[in-house]
Amino acid sequence: MSATFEPEVVAFCCRHCAYAAADLAGSARQAYPTAVKVIELPCTGRIDIINLLHAFENGADGVLIAGCLEGKCHYLKGNLHAKQRVRHVQKLMDDIGLEHERARMINISAAMGVQFAQLAGEHVETVRKLGPSPLRPKPRSGEAA
Amino acid sequence: MIVAEQKNLQEIRRMLQGRKKVLALGCGTCVTVCLAGGRQETAALASSLRMASRIDGEPLAVDESIVQRQCEWEYVDSLAQQLEEYDAVLSLGCGVGVQTLAERFPNKRIFPALNTKFMGMPTSHGVWEERCIGCGNCILDKTGGVCPVSRCAKQLFNGPCGGSEDGHCEVSKGTSCAWHNIWQRAEALGMVDALMEITPPKDWSTSRDGGPRRIVRDDLRLPGEDTEGKA
Numbered sequence: 537m538s539a540t541f542e543p544e545v546v547a548f549c550c551r552h553c554a555y556a557a558a559d560l561a562g563s564a565r566q567a568y569p570t571a572v573k574v575i576e577l578p579c580t581g582r583i584d585i586i587n588l589l590h591a592f593e594n595g596a597d598g599v600l601i602a603g604c605l606e607g608k609c610h611y612l613k614g615n616l617h618a619k620q621r622v623r624h625v626q627k628l629m630d631d632i633g634l635e636h637e638r639a640r641m642i643n644i645s646a647a648m649g650v651q652f653a654q655l656a657g658e659h660v661e662t663v664r665k666l667g668p669s670p671l672r673p674k675p676r677s678g679e680a681a
Numbered sequence: 682m683i684v685a686e687q688k689n690l691q692e693i694r695r696m697l698q699g700r701k702k703v704l705a706l707g708c709g710t711c712v713t714v715c716l717a718g719g720r721q722e723t724a725a726l727a728s729s730l731r732m733a734s735r736i737d738g739e740p741l742a743v744d745e746s747i748v749q750r751q752c753e754w755e756y757v758d759s760l761a762q763q764l765e766e767y768d769a770v771l772s773l774g775c776g777v778g779v780q781t782l783a784e785r786f787p788n789k790r791i792f793p794a795l796n797t798k799f800m801g802m803p804t805s806h807g808v809w810e811e812r813c814i815g816c817g818n819c820i821l822d823k824t825g826g827v828c829p830v831s832r833c834a835k836q837l838f839n840g841p842c843g844g845s846e847d848g849h850c851e852v853s854k855g856t857s858c859a860w861h862n863i864w865q866r867a868e869a870l871g872m873v874d875a876l877m878e879i880t881p882p883k884d885w886s887t888s889r890d891g892g893p894r895r896i897v898r899d900d901l902r903l904p905g906e907d908t909e910g911k912a
Contacts, residue, residue, distance in 0.1 A: 584721060585721070585725050586721055586724045586725050586728065589725055589728040589729065589732070590728060592732065593728050593731060593732050628690070628725075628729055631689070631690040631691065631729070631733070632690070632729050632732045632733045632736065633732075633733055633736040633737065634732065634736065670735070670736045671732055671735055671736065
């Protein structure tokens with residue numbers, strides 16, 4: 537299974553930093569796995585616990601929350617709020633029976649395209665090692681896993 | 682407001698063992714304000730339960746809903762039809778909400794998802810503190826607006842015990858000494874002399890010692906209903 541397993545990772549990215557960094561990575565021809573599906577947010581402070589839970593419930597193998605460097609949030613403390621929520625969700629994941637390593641928060645600036653590609657790739661590898669989420673929808677008959 | 686806290690997920694799952702379809706029901710009043718049982722907390726708990734049960738191979742269908750106030754007939758009555766399709770209700774209301782549902786729907790199992798803690802207020806983000814135990818005979822006029830019944834661990838009425846240190850209670854350094862606060866308030870308000878009067882032992886019959894309490898107001902009773910409060 538793991539040989540053919542291609543993880544799905546949802547990346548919630550702040551528009552002021554990580555989203556722009558992901559864009560920069562593309563412009564600079566810095567490849568990052570296609571498994572990473574980027575969702576643009578006005579700020580990671582916009583993230584609610586339920587957004588992260590729903591991502592997992594709907595079959596994401598991993599979730600990446602990418603916000604500004606600490607102390608550099610455009611809304612002052614949005615990324616710090618997100619950090620607390622990610623920690624809370626990680627605790628919930630332990631209770632639920634889902635490896636908390638599947639959720640990770642990273643902090644980068646808009647200029648860090650290379651680092652975005654690297655960190656996103658690292659997270660995909662972490663998730664790949666963990667294997668498919670037990671909540672992944674079962675493939676329909678005739679469909680590849 | 683009534684302040685509550687969500688139970689551990691494993692405890693909730695144990696309560697719901699054997700159920701197939703459950704309604705997680707939030708409450709839009711106190712527990713929404715204290716972020717324990719509002720719309721978002723209900724959605725998060727329902728999602729967590731669905732995921733945990735799927736991982737364990739015994740999927741539990743958990744739908745989510747909310748009523749504005751679980752502690753009044755008018756609001757819970759509207760649930761009658763909706764509840765028919767569920768094995769049980771997981772209430773994210775306070776203990777009053779759970780009991781209102783249980784009383785209104787006697788054939789339905791109602792489970793509490795919260796532990797109701799106290800009547801209190803948020804003192805800062807994410808911190809709630811007890812302010813009232815509902816003793817039924819308020820003495821805040823005598824203590825400058827600081828309640829020794831709810832805020833003094835020993836419920837003293839005539840000054841601090843010997844355990845008060847630097848304004849903190851000996852029970853917990855995170856708790857300020859109620860009598861320290863009362864004295865400071867009295868000094869600021871120029872009412873120290875009033876504190877020198879000895880307060881006699883409190884009559885606790887107005888509190889829980891008198892059994893479950895009830896208020897009947899004749900001016901509000903409907904014509905045809907007796908003064909005992911029975912319809």
